[in-house]
Amino acid sequence: MKAVGFKKHLMLEEEESLFNFEQAIPEATGHDLLIKIEAIAVNPIDVSVRLNGTETYETPKVLGWDACGIVVAAGSEVSLFEEDDLVFYAGAFDRPGSNAEYQLVDERLVGHAPHGIDIAEIAAMPLTSLTAWESLFEKMRLELEEPSLNQDKTILIINGAGGVGSIATQLAHLAGLHVIATASRPETIAWTKGHGADQTINHRRSMPKQLHELGYENVDYILGLNDIDGHWKEIAEMIKPNGRIVSITRNEQPLDLGLLKSKSAEFMWEWMYTKSYYQLPEMITQHEILEKIAALLEQGRIKSTANQIIDGINAETLKAAHALIETNSSIGKIVLCK
Amino acid sequence: MKAVGFKKHLMLEEEESLFNFEQAIPEATGHDLLIKIEAIAVNPIDVSVRLNGTETYETPKVLGWDACGIVVAAGSEVSLFEEDDLVFYAGAFDRPGSNAEYQLVDERLVGHAPHGIDIAEIAAMPLTSLTAWESLFEKMRLELEEPSLNQDKTILIINGAGGVGSIATQLAHLAGLHVIATASRPETIAWTKGHGADQTINHRRSMPKQLHELGYENVDYILGLNDIDGHWKEIAEMIKPNGRIVSITRNEQPLDLGLLKSKSAEFMWEWMYTKSYYQLPEMITQHEILEKIAALLEQGRIKSTANQIIDGINAETLKAAHALIETNSSIGKIVLCK
Known part of the structure; x- marks a missing residue:
């Protein structure tokens, strides 16, 4: 599958600050869902993780904590979702992110996507x-x-x-x-x-x-x-x-x-990742919150905060999104669609 | 009435660090009760306020935030207590304290003393x-x-x-x-x-x-x-x-x-004085908490933490109590009884 990542923490001007690469599609086990990504959003945390650090990664590090996609496979312990469900989620801090064609995510961090809302609008929502x-x-x-x-x-x-x-x-x-x-x-x-x-x-x-x-x-x-x-x-x-x-x-x-x-x-x-980072029993509340957010969106009681939508998920479009975040003056959310 | 106070922030060795003096009995108005003090307790806050500061007070400053005493007069807005009620309270940070024969305290900070418990044991309880x-x-x-x-x-x-x-x-x-x-x-x-x-x-x-x-x-x-x-x-x-x-x-x-x-x-x-210092509507909860503490004491579900009881409320006995607190190794509470 295609993915975007980096091996060294570099300024955006550097070619290798974010690059396209190929890797194997991962396999879903346990509570994991395998998701085919349709749209992602970029957050300040992406920029912060990209910039800060001195490590060199052997396998490129994949960022991305906002996605809307389709369940294509599920681990044996999955009970909340089925194949072909359209879902949205932010995911975990310490696992490969959503800047890729496919991603694994624990079902307890995932919500069913709201009906009747654009995929780009949905992808803007989970982390925030x-x-x-x-x-x-x-x-x-x-x-x-x-x-x-x-x-x-x-x-x-x-x-x-x-x-x-x-x-x-x-x-x-x-x-x-x-x-x-x-x-x-x-x-x-x-x-x-x-x-x-x-x-x-x-x-x-x-x-x-x-x-x-x-x-x-x-x-x-x-x-x-x-x-x-x-x-x-x-x-x-x-x-x-x-x-x-x-x-x-x-x-x-x-x-x-x-x-x-x-x-x-x-x-x-407040650190949204705490529940999954420490594998707390309250992880399941992130599923519950996203279900409620989906209902509020469907009912029109809240609206998506997507403000800029960019076509294509690749190193070039991601660099553009990171550059917008780095201005520190972006409004609402920046979304990338496949 | 007799009271104990200080004009300058002094070490305990100094004669004037705490001294006896006479002043008029204050008058109860509004929500205030006038209390005839029977027993008081000394807390680390007393030592801290006595030691820290550079002001010189014209009228001696009276410490003391733990008392058990009898209601002898009440302001016109008082509704929770009657004359002769035995009560216990910690009081307010910014008003004259309980190191005196009489003291004014807002009824919303006061509880009815538990029945069947020693006055010294009761005086140990409110602030803590x-x-x-x-x-x-x-x-x-x-x-x-x-x-x-x-x-x-x-x-x-x-x-x-x-x-x-x-x-x-x-x-x-x-x-x-x-x-x-x-x-x-x-x-x-x-x-x-x-x-x-x-x-x-x-x-x-x-x-x-x-x-x-x-x-x-x-x-x-x-x-x-x-x-x-x-x-x-x-x-x-x-x-x-x-x-x-x-x-x-x-x-x-x-x-x-x-x-x-x-x-x-x-x-x-947690600063016990916040509610009264800022005159918050939640002041009344201190009355409610003390009523619950009194019930727990009466039921024997908790016991008083009084550990040392000293006879007499005057500069000499208060200095002894402050000296014990200053060792930083006192156990439970130190109480002074009239």
Whole structure:
């Protein structure tokens, strides 16, 4: 089968930073499904893994954590899917990714694709939906289907127009929260409001000051989706006592946790891969979340965050997608279709 | 009325580090109760506030956040208590404390004292019970009365024999958890096991190694009650993926939060004063918690953690109590009775 990978961590300008190669189609055993890939999406994590590291891989490393495809074979323990099912999934951090013709994925990380939605639109969803869902409904313990519980609650989503921000804004809005999202350009402000943000502020200026101008002293929840180091002091200032902070981006510098002490505020990391990386019994919840996301898409209660669709899955198109992510200003998701 | 206070932050050897003085009995208004103090307990926070600071106070500052006493007057909005009620409470961080003959306290922070228990035993309980309760049942979201939910769960309590550790061990045991508490001396090990710890390890040696020797790879919950800086790396190593960490002691150095990232672990501060300091609507929960603690004491399901009882509430006896706390090796609680 065809695949795209790399052996060394290189800048995009280097020919070998991502290259096409051939390898054998893997075999499905146990809980694994063998998927024929139809569309994939690219996330900041792809760029981060491609760039960071000093290893040289003998077999090229295949990235990719977002796919829509067809089940073509199943291991003996598979019970949730059948051949020919159209599915979508993000997969595991430590296994070969979706930048290939075929891929193995544990069925407990997979959902049935929603009906009546474009394959490209579906491929945009899994990684960001899982991240946003786990952040809001597991870590922050919000209730999706009880909007009355959340109607007096405010969430600040830092980086509302990115991949995770675009779906987190929709889910928080659906859950009945007052959503303040950060966005700084006319097109990101429009995109974010289109997802249900009630108000926007600019995270490149003082966020507490802008919150005050909107009439808020502080907020109940903060979802940090970029530069936790740079925003930390303001996050600590803006969070309500006993409030909850979730961050998906790793800190580069030590964070002064003491700033949260008198408020007894809670800080939670969200890393979508934790359940599969540690093979936790809760792995099955990723199947359940994706089934719910599919239903919300079918019902039109949320919409896909796909924003750019590129034809072809190969080293050239993947490099183009990585280049877009590296600008740090892409809106929504970038999808590649076969 | 008589009170004990200080004007400057001084070492205990200094005469004026704590001194007796006279002041007017305050008047109860609003939600305040005026309490005639019968017994008080001393906590590490008393020593910390006495030692740290550079201010000079014109009116002496009165410490003390644990009391058992009698309601002698009530503000016009009081609805939970009547005159002559025997009550117990920790109170607020930013108001004059219990090292006095009389004290004002907001009724929402107060519980009815349990019947049939010694006043000294009661005075030992409020601050540590509130801290342990909020840590286990609010921050970690454990269920007290559903032990079957917790029977496969393990909690590590670092500093099991201290004030908070002594009650947290009892409550975690009552909730059905497997409790591993740290204790290093024969007398603290015995004290801790007497409160329901299933096993003890020594936090002055490698905790992960000792956990492994007990057959545990990691634990579901960690309650950090001393030296969060010194224990941070081991805490990050010992916590389960998606596990919950609560700390009550402030860090002195930045903590490397990134160590928790791949595990998506949660970190929560617990500061018992947060609800009253920020005048949160949840203040009333401290009344409710103390009522539940009183019932557990009356039913004999938990026991008081009072360990040393000193006669008389004055500068001399308070200095003796502070000196004991400053050894950093006191077991359970130190109580002063009128």
